Amino acid sequence: MDYDITVIGGGPGGYVAAIKAAQLGKKVCIVEENSFGGTCLNEGCIPTKTLIKTANVLHDIKTADKFAIEGIDVKNIKVSMEKLQKRRQAVISQLVSGVQGLLRGNKVTVVKGKASFIDKNTVIVNDKKITSEYFIIATGSNTFMPPFIAQEGKTNIITSKEALEMDIIPKSIAVIGGGVIGVEFAYLLSKLGSKVYVLELMDKILPMVDEEVSNMAKKRLAKDGVEFHTGAKVKKVSDNKVFYEVDGHEEYVEADVVLMSVGRTPNTEGLNAEGIGIEFNKKAVKTDNSLRTNIPNIYAIGDVNGKVMLAHTAEHEGVVAVENICGKTAEISYDKIPSCIYLDPEIACIGLTEEEAKKKFNNIRIGKFPMMANGKSLVEGDQDGIVKVIIDGELNEILGVHLYGKHTTDMISEISLAMTMEATAEEIIDTIHPHPTISESVPEAFMAAVG
Ligand code: FAD
Numbered sequence: 087m088d089y090d091i092t093v094i095g096g097g098p099g100g101y102v103a104a105i106k107a108a109q110l111g112k113k114v115c116i117v118e119e120n121s122f123g124g125t126c127l128n129e130g131c132i133p134t135k136t137l138i139k140t141a142n143v144l145h146d147i148k149t150a151d152k153f154a155i156e157g158i159d160v161k162n163i164k165v166s167m168e169k170l171q172k173r174r175q176a177v178i179s180q181l182v183s184g185v186q187g188l189l190r191g192n193k194v195t196v197v198k199g200k201a202s203f204i205d206k207n208t209v210i211v212n213d214k215k216i217t218s219e220y221f222i223i224a225t226g227s228n229t230f231m232p233p234f235i236a237q238e239g240k241t242n243i244i245t246s247k248e249a250l251e252m253d254i255i256p257k258s259i260a261v262i263g264g265g266v267i268g269v270e271f272a273y274l275l276s277k278l279g280s281k282v283y284v285l286e287l288m289d290k291i292l293p294m295v296d297e298e299v300s301n302m303a304k305k306r307l308a309k310d311g312v313e314f315h316t317g318a319k320v321k322k323v324s325d326n327k328v329f330y331e332v333d334g335h336e337e338y339v340e341a342d343v344v345l346m347s348v349g350r351t352p353n354t355e356g357l358n359a360e361g362i363g364i365e366f367n368k369k370a371v372k373t374d375n376s377l378r379t380n381i382p383n384i385y386a387i388g389d390v391n392g393k394v395m396l397a398h399t400a401e402h403e404g405v406v407a408v409e410n411i412c413g414k415t416a417e418i419s420y421d422k423i424p425s426c427i428y429l430d431p432e433i434a435c436i437g438l439t440e441e442e443a444k445k446k447f448n449n450i451r452i453g454k455f456p457m458m459a460n461g462k463s464l465v466e467g468d469q470d471g472i473v474k475v476i477i478d479g480e481l482n483e484i485l486g487v488h489l490y491g492k493h494t495t496d497m498i499s500e501i502s503l504a505m506t507m508e509a510t511a512e513e514i515i516d517t518i519h520p521h522p523t524i525s526e527s528v529p530e531a532f533m534a535a536v537g
């Protein structure tokens with residue numbers, strides 16, 4: 087064999103797996119057909135947050151008078167999209183070259199091109215065969231144009247990929263799908279001056295988030311001018327009109343641009359995974375919790391296995407897959423993966439929502455602490471938000487935590503650690519949190535839960 091392990095795809099799943107394998111002494115190859123860093127660095131996590139940072143700075147400047155800053159001519163402040171796009175590209179380039187440096191530094195062989203399986207130990211890339219004892223499929227996901235939404239006439243439909251490259255802010259935009267991508271772009275574009283309409287099939291936005299938190303975020307976005315239509319099943323885009331069904335009748339919104347954000351699809355195009363007998367679960371490569379496919383020497387990590395489409399999940403799955411290949415027995419706990427949504431205030435959650443916990447457990451206790459009562463939130467000038475914790479009624483074990491407030495995406499890791507260590511509410515309460523911080527509200531909510 088040419089290599090011990092060959093990783094296909096250089097996104098956060100793939101590059102982390104390749105580096106980990108090399109550090110464990112394996113002879114490793116990574117094949118990437120496009121740019122290292124994958125969706126996350128090039129057209130996902132990093133560029134969205136770069137644009138959102140500018141939207142937040144703009145908001146801070148516009149509201150500077152509340153912090154006693156005078157002399158800013160807020161009416162004439164605007165964002166230079168040309169400069170913002172240059173900043174986005176600079177941030178991406180720096181991180182992509184960092185990944186390339188790490189691969190080089192760890193002596194991972196890099197092959198540029200598209201890999202396609204010939205058999206369970208061989209792929210072909212640019213007409214050259216690569217043989218390997220193990221393969222890790224980390225080919226990620228793609229944008230998705232749903233066949234169930236018809237397109238007619240001269241439409242202007244974009245996906246998150248094109249939305250990130252915009253050099254003009256549209257006057258109006260209709261966002262189809264009020265999930266994570268839809269809501270982050272709704273926030274971004276409304277802050278940059280677009281009139282935003284969000285059309286969401288379910289009766290709440292961010293259906294995966296605890297209802298109390300998603301309602302708070304919706305209220306805040308609506309206050310900033312975002313128009314929501316929930317329970318709205320989009321059926322057709324015709325020219326610049328988006329038609330949807332609500333309560334049995336048809337309605338439409340009209341907008342210059344339409345953003346399609348109804349999910350992403352696992353990417354196995356051209357990989358010939360089916361051809362060598364790899365099993366699928368719909369469009370995703372099927373794996374167990376050790377990331378093994380049905381073919382024992384082939385693993386699949388990240389978005390391509392369709393479990394949890396998040397960068398930190400892909401990274402962690404990469405480590406778990408490599409550890410299993412190297413003879414350890416490792417698994418991933420999918421019930422302890424934090425999820426963050428970058429609005430202002432931010433959403434950060436982990437574990438069960440209240441609704442899910444009620445279905446699963448007979449005896450739960452809920453504790454809440456409003457950011458309104460937190461000193462640092464007042465200092466920060468934004469008191470919207472809540473800490474909501476759900477614990478098991480007998481053992482006081484943590485079942486779910488939902489944060490909405492400033493800096494909460496940096497606070498959730500405390501809960502991830504606590505849940506990994508199976509900590510109880512009392513152990514969080516006994517942990518001294520610094521003052522003044524927003525994190526002080528976490529033990530407060532746990533105190534409320536235990537009474
Ligand atoms: P990818 O990052 O998709 O990488 C796969 C790589 O494989 C690509 O580079 C591709 O070119 C390569 N490839 C594919 N097929 C082949 C082949 N046959 N041969 C060789 N190479 C191949 N997640 C978060 O956790 N936080 C966020 O804030 C966040 N924001 C997001 C915002 C947007 C707009 C989007 C679209 C996604 C966001 N995500 C976020 C999700 C995150 O980007 C993905 O979960 C993550 O990138 C998945 O990593 P991956 O390694 O599985 O795949």
Ligand code: NAI
Nearest residue numbers: 263264265266267268286287319320347348349350395426
């Ligand atoms: P999503 O699954 O989060 O949301 C899609 C939404 O579209 C759902 O709410 C669904 O009910 C709605 N929908 C489906 N069909 C519809 C129809 N016909 N009419 C109206 N609404 C309809 O998918 P999204 O937002 O595209 O994101 C894809 C993935 O990217 C997510 O699963 C997430 O893991 C990842 N991501 C993560 C981010 C983060 O962690 N901050 C940011 C952006 C993306």
